[in-house]
Amino acid sequence: MSLNANAPSADLSGELDRSGASARPEAARPHLPARHRFACLHVVATFCLLAFGASVTSNDAGLAVPDWPTTYGDLNPIAPYLRGLVSGLIALEHNHRVFGMVVGLLTIVLATWLWRTGETTTRRRLGAWLLALVCVQGGLGGLTVHMKLPAAVSIAHGMLAQTFFCLSIVTAWLLSREARDAGEARRSGAPLAAPPSLVKAARFAFAVIYLQLFFGALVRHTVAKSRVPTFGDSAVVLHMCFALVVLIAIGRLVATTSAVERLDGRLLRPVFALAGLVFLQLLLGLLAVATRTDPLVTVLHVITGAALLGTSCFVVVRTRALAGGASVETAAGTAA
Numbered sequence: 001m002s003l004n005a006n007a008p009s010a011d012l013s014g015e016l017d018r019s020g021a022s023a024r025p026e027a028a029r030p031h032l033p034a035r036h037r038f039a040c041l042h043v044v045a046t047f048c049l050l051a052f053g054a055s056v057t058s059n060d061a062g063l064a065v066p067d068w069p070t071t072y073g074d075l076n077p078i079a080p081y082l083r084g085l086v087s088g089l090i091a092l093e094h095n096h097r098v099f100g101m102v103v104g105l106l107t108i109v110l111a112t113w114l115w116r117t118g119e120t121t122t123r124r125r126l127g128a129w130l131l132a133l134v135c136v137q138g139g140l141g142g143l144t145v146h147m148k149l150p151a152a153v154s155i156a157h158g159m160l161a162q163t164f165f166c167l168s169i170v171t172a173w174l175l176s177r178e179a180r181d182a183g184e185a186r187r188s189g190a191p192l193a194a195p196p197s198l199v200k201a202a203r204f205a206f207a208v209i210y211l212q213l214f215f216g217a218l219v220r221h222t223v224a225k226s227r228v229p230t231f232g233d234s235a236v237v238l239h240m241c242f243a244l245v246v247l248i249a250i251g252r253l254v255a256t257t258s259a260v261e262r263l264d265g266r267l268l269r270p271v272f273a274l275a276g277l278v279f280l281q282l283l284l285g286l287l288a289v290a291t292r293t294d295p296l297v298t299v300l301h302v303i304t305g306a307a308l309l310g311t312s313c314f315v316v317v318r319t320r321a322l323a324g325g326a327s328v329e330t331a332a333g334t335a336a
Contacts, residue, residue, distance in 0.1 A: 036172065038106075039172035039175050043168045046165045047303070047307075048099065051302075051303050053157075058293070060089075062144060063149060071097070100138060107131055111127035115128070126174065130167055140156055149221075149225070151225070155221050158217045179321065197256055198256050206313055212305070218239070236289070246278060266318060270315045271315060277308045
């Protein structure tokens, strides 16, 4: 499933770079470990930012700081700490903003690095997309404050964060040695490690998990915003019923994976990790309602959902790269 129809997804064999020169073959491109490690750091930082955002929403701290982009009149993010303002709910909201700035700076560095060293147009575009999305995400965060947490803007803010997280994962994988080796193996005619049926199952699982996170955001920013949600709320019922669809989708993926003889362990491990995460997520969802949306439980529920989405995105990219009919660059663009 493509989250954005305009995201980069072209097969780049023989593409031209911006200077008009033909892109170098994958085998001739040097692997840059430092760049890959930095991209992985970007993924971890983005996941941590999702946790900060979940804490803000779960503790109803979104308006603890009533102004934006300033914090109680200070544009300098360090000043509130020096003034002793950062405590309680204010700490949750302000720390979320500060960490968002950190992720923004990391994104600028990564996008610049990709623009200067990206061997293909797709890699440069991924950096540009990351930079564009983080700017839009910051703007949506400001709108949620100025408009007093409207449901539509808050849901868009949450879902764009998940999309950004997936794009960060795609970028990190594409910059890995594994991605380069997969491209070389494809061109050399090596046996494929993943059948097309596995690719389809992985894409379906990713699509339904993404949609389920939207239903979860709908509950958090509508029903749960004004009162404790119950099993009788239509949004909660929809969210719970669709959880069964997610369970079926991941079960289908596990079954498809298990049916392939001597499947590469690089595909087995993340798929079985998905199976474990989905059962943990179901338990946390039930606990969230049973404990009347205890903040700790809901935060864990949100970040486990993000882990599910990110892992399924990783499975899509990896299976597409190891299956027939798509280049490595196309595999990354499809998931993005």
